[in-house]
Amino acid sequence: MTTTSWEDLVTSALLGTDRRPPAGAQPAADAPVALLDAAALHTVRRRAGLVPAPAAELPQPAPHDPRPPVPEAARRRLTMLLADRGAGQGGRRGSAPDLTELLPQWLAAANEHGYRAPAPVLPALLDAARARTDLRPQALAFAGPRGLWLARFNPEWKFALRGAAGGTALPAPDDAEGVRQLWEEGLFAERVALLGAVRAHDAGAALELLASSWSTERADDRLMFLDSLRGGLSERDEPFLERALSDRSRNVRSTAAELLSALPRSAFAGRMAERAASCVGLDHTGDDATITVEAPHECDAGMQRDGVLPQPPTGRGERSWWLGQLVEAAPLATWTARLGGRTPRQIVALPVADDWRDELHAAWCRAAVRQRDADWSRALLGSASADGPGTSSSAERSSLLSTLPEGERAAWVAEFIAAHGLSEAFQLLGVCAVPWARPLGRAVVDALDIARDAGSYPWSFSGVMGLAERCLDPAEADRLEVLTAIPDEPEGASPGAGGYWSEAFQRLVATLRLRAAMHEELRA
Structure with a gap:
């Protein structure tokens, strides 16, 4: 009887033990009793849920979160927002607020106040962050160390183990043994946080730490570690970034080239400035000065090592593709010296020969964004009430606006709308x-x-x-x-x-x- 399935017992009960006796029993007076005995045994097993086994080792308790609790009214509001996150609004939306779109703002405000997440909402919070990648930074910051601890127990929340800001107390930056152990054994998010902490204390030590395991890191991890160097980027990073130009990953090489181009006194910036300047000059033979362009005729090995991609996208000419990359990576100060000491506004206003204007201005737009140069951004944007001299799309305008101070940015867009x-x-x-x-x-x-x-x-x-x-x-x-x-x-x-x-x-x-x-x- 112990091998009879629950489905077999249900079938016997529905058809009757005379027509379908339980396994091992004969159609007789004892068959109903045998059926009930088997059902009782299965019921106990089903209620127990698990076959008896040695008890597993208990997990470590969740770490302490010292942040203050969320006020009760705000906690109720969060519960409501999380409960509504999956509600769809097809067709006519009506006059009710869309609570789904308010959750990011609630999380951002709670993080500004420094509150900790209520423990009962952590599962729903992690589910929301799993479903919406735009929520993850704020949701994981709010979930804190307890959220990261909980994420270890559910495979669906594994994104938190790579994307969280932390959860383990970081060793002191000068604790060499503690830093080494966490760097070798920690989760990726913990290692990123550790690298940032060490870098803030001693930039040289952070580079040594990164170099110690660089060759064994995954390509995606190398890329993210490299991207973390944007904060506090300085000339001290140049030797490491120069080595990264030879990385086996194209994305890593491109990111290293981008970071080096933001260091105007780096050897990389000098090489790119020399190449770009050889392609762009002034022609004074006419009544007015005109910018002339002679795009590269080849993408040599040196250019490729410095991050210039030789193969253009579909529909793009090779020479214009190479030129754009050179101008984008060259320090913008190159053009003041190269084009007669003119200001960015004066340079952007110059005519460009042979239909190279759009290509040249687009590259300058990308350079202004990469180098966060507000003066060049203003010159390329021009007046909001007229078409900018160096922009041809909303995407370019948006990128240039991002380099301006917040107040100036808002005033420019208000004028543009008017x-x-x-x-x-x-x-x-x-x-x-x-x-x-x-x-x-x-x-x-x-x-x-x-x-x-x-x-x-x-x-x-x-x-x-x-x-x-x-x-x-x-x-x-x-x-x-x-x-x-x-x-x-x-x-x-x-x-x-x-x-x-x-x-x-x-x-x-x-x-x-x-x-x-x-x-x-x-x-x-």
Whole structure:
């Protein structure tokens, strides 16, 4: 009877023991008793869940998290946001706030206050971070050492073991033995944190630590370790980065070249400046000075070692591809000396011969972003009310704007919206600090109001409206209340547009007030 399956017993009970006696029993008076005995035995096993075995070793207790607890009202809010994270909103969204989009802001605010995550919500928090990669940095920082400890017990949370900011107390940077042990035995996230701590204390020691295991690291790990050197990058890093130019991974080589190009006095920057300067010069034979370009005729071994990729993308000419990489990697100061001592604005305004202007300006845009040069970014952006002299796309404008101070960035985008409307501004809004500065926020709302009054399709502006829900200053809610009324629809307006606009502004106002309440709960 002990080998009879539960399914067999259920079948016997349904058909009757006369027609289907349990295994090992005859169709007789004892068959029902045998069936019940077998069912009782199986029931005990099913309730026990596990075959008796020696007890496993208990895990180490979760580490202590010294951060203060989240206020009770804020904890309830977090529970609600996590419970709603999977709710879909197909079709018409209505006037209710989208709680899914508020979770990142709640986590960012909680981390600013330095709170620790409530233990009961850690599983839901890790599930949310697994489902949404954009949540991971804030969610793992909030989960802290206990979240990392818990992630070890569920394979679905293994992402946290590589992406968390830490969880193990780091040894003192001058504790050579402790540093060595954690570097050799720690999780990847712990090693990244350790490298950063040692680098902040002694940059030379950090490079020695990295070099000690560099040849045995995985390519992906080498790339991430190299990327961590961006903070505090200095001339002391040059020898290590020069060696990385010969790495077997193309991505590592490219990153090393990018970092070296941000060191204007490095030998790499000098080599790239010499190559780029040999391709670009001034022609004074006409009435006005003109930039002339002679793109490289080959991509030699030295160029390839310095990160120049020889094979262009589909549809791109080889020579223009090589030229762009050289100009992008050359220090921008090269051009002031090369082009007659002119300022960035004067250089960008010069005519370029033989249709090389777009290629040259695009490379300068990439160089300005890579080298975080605000003067060159301003020159290439030009006035927000007119097309910039050196930009041809929203992606280029966004990248250049990211190098400017936050206030200047917001003012430029506000002016751009006033001149061009919202259709081309969506990507630009994404690089502005949150909450938006008041002039920028009001420029966005004014443009939405104009679109509403014109009877435009409201769903055409759903992306901007979603950004406004997340990025407008919550203090603007009362001022926007007047826009929640259903407007009169002008002749030729989209049918039902007024109702859609009313719902959208109701949702905007409700979301802003909910964000204000969230921040107030976290301050309690």
